Amino acid sequence: MKKIVLSSLFVAAVLGVHAQSSVTLHVNDVADGTAITAEIGCTFQDEKPIAEAVLKNGQAVFNLPVTEPRMIDFRVKGNDGRLLHMMTTKGENVSAYVTAKRIVSQGVEYINGNEEKQQVFDSPTHAEYMIKIGAFKSYLNLYNKAYHDAFKSVNDQINKAYEAKDTATVKALQQSAEYQQMVKFDSEFFKLLHEEYPKRFAANRETFWSPLMQLDTYTYFTPENRAGYDELSDAAKNSFYGKCLKEQVYPKGFMGQAYSEFDVLDQNGKKTPSRKLIKGKKYMLIDFWASWCRPCRAEIPNLKQVYADYAAKGLQIISVSLDRSDAAWKKALKEEQLPWPNGIDKSGIANAYKVQTIPAMFLVDVATGKIVGENLRGESLRNKLAELLK
Incomplete structure (x- = not known):
């Protein structure tokens, strides 16, 4: 025994x-x-x-x-x-x-x-990845860097002219032989990219490799990318990466659904339940952002304006940072001086909302606990709040 x-x-x-x-x-x-x-x-x-x-x-x-x-x-x-x-x-x-x-x-x-x-x-799996797409991605990176380095001078001149609002110089530079050659290289680069990637995806559509390669290649997805998912075999669709890809091309909508409660972990390490922060409020705007996200930072002046206009009428904003670095997040907070509650995501809050890209915003009716707006920004956010908080 x-x-x-x-x-x-x-x-x-x-x-x-x-x-x-x-x-x-x-x-x-x-x-x-x-x-x-x-x-x-x-x-x-x-x-x-x-x-x-x-x-x-x-x-x-x-x-x-x-x-x-x-x-x-x-x-x-x-x-x-x-x-x-x-x-x-x-x-x-x-x-x-x-x-x-x-x-x-x-x-x-x-x-x-x-x-x-x-x-x-000693990783046959990684070697297969490099053969299928990794080496090609590295080649594209080198290609991209090479032509940007080659045309750095004309690019710098154009950027400087743009900053000085010198339209005459910009126009003259754009008509130069060097600039035209740069445009040609740029066009050839994107033609190569748009032709080669779909071929590689299609060649591997029977296995998990195709959805993985699509996820590895693109930084965000639109309904136009659904064809890349739809052509997959059932085995590929049911794979781990096939399911991840489906969530991107057929995203789950949250309109009319109850919002997922969460704790706000502030810069002092204190956790506060979201329900406590919206007590007595009519609407809550959940704002997912990060210090490194330029569109997120660009949206902050608009958020400050709507907060100034509607906080007294019942609006609460809660910002949730997706930064990995506490230091980077705290530095951004110091620079932005956000006047509403904000925390950092250490518990998968963004996953509960299937956040694909940031900024991502969800507007919640506090009385019902249901989401009444998704991905509202700029004018669309102002118009929605004007409608709800007359």
Whole structure:
């Protein structure tokens, strides 16, 4: 009996090992002691880490609980940058090498991986990804960078003329041979992109690869992208990434539905239930945004104006940040000085509302608890509030 028990335990241990992917991540230019996270990529959801490891001697070792092929995004914990975008599956023992590349935008540092220096070994899944689309994406990035670098001078001159509102200079530059050549290269680039991607999607429509590739390629989806989903096989549609793609091309509407309650986690770490913040109010506007999102920041003056016009009449705005970095979020709060409650999403609030792109806004009738407006911005938001709060 003891032999049988020991044998069963051994089998369970072996199965446990093979039901995960072991990844040793070698990172240059990031200090030892830094925490690195791993999360599922290409879902268009606010994914939480599935594993975390601390760099020691330039290495971070992960045991990823994946039972089938998944895209994994590795990041410095709390940073919006991405060190590595890599496919793996159960049973693989992967070694990956990456060199950090830092970019500062609006005073915030993003720690990315230098694609030109990254290497992934012993992952047949990642190798297949590179063959199907990864290498082509890298080629497009190099192509794009090359022609932008080649025409940097004329671009800088035009931008400078635009800023100075010097229309005569802008017109003269646009008629130059250099500018015309740039337009030609730009046109050829987008022609290549729009022709090649659909071919690759169609060639893999029998498996999960096609929906994964579509999710990996596009930053947002419109009804025009439904054809790419509709042509998939049933197996591809029912795959993990097939279901993720369906949510993007056939998004669930929330009009008339009860809003999902949530806690607002403020910059001091205090949680306040949303229902408490809207007590005595008539309407609540839930605003999903992030410090790095330029359209979100551009919308803030409009939000401040509608808040000034309608707060006394029963409007409450609650802003929910999708920043990974607390520092970046708090810096933006200091700059924007938002006069309404705001918090950061640490519990999947955006997932409950199927947020695809930001800014995303939902208007709630407090009396009924139902959503009466989706993705209202600018004039459409002002008109809706004028109708409701006469």
